[in-house]
Amino acid sequence: xxxxxxxxxxxxxxxxxxxxxxxxxxxxxxxxxxxxxxxxxxxxxxxxxxxxxxxxxxxxxxxxxxxxxxxxxxxxxxxxxx
Numbered sequence: 001x002x003x004x005x006x007x008x009x010x011x012x013x014x015x016x017x018x019x020x021x022x023x024x025x026x027x028x029x030x031x032x033x034x035x036x037x038x039x040x041x042x043x044x045x046x047x048x049x050x051x052x053x054x055x056x057x058x059x060x061x062x063x064x065x066x067x068x069x070x071x072x073x074x075x076x077x078x079x080x081x082x
Contacts, residue, residue, distance in 0.1 A: 018053035
């Protein structure tokens with residue numbers, strides 16, 4: 001269950017980045033090729049929007065990190081429901 005005391009929105013630029021990554025994969029294969037079969041690390045994942053989007057591109061492994069335990073619980077929940 002989400003911790004309601006934590007922010008529940010992403011920075012607007014992250015929404016733009018996620019959208020851009022997904023759109024580019026439909027038009028330009030090079031974005032996918034840069035990620036596929038690579039190990040990717042996201043520091044300060046927060047809600048996980050960027051990391052979850054990255055996972056759609058097919059990396060070998062993706063590691064999403066954050067610091068605070070409540071944020072990590074929310075991130076885990078978001079990973080499970082997506």
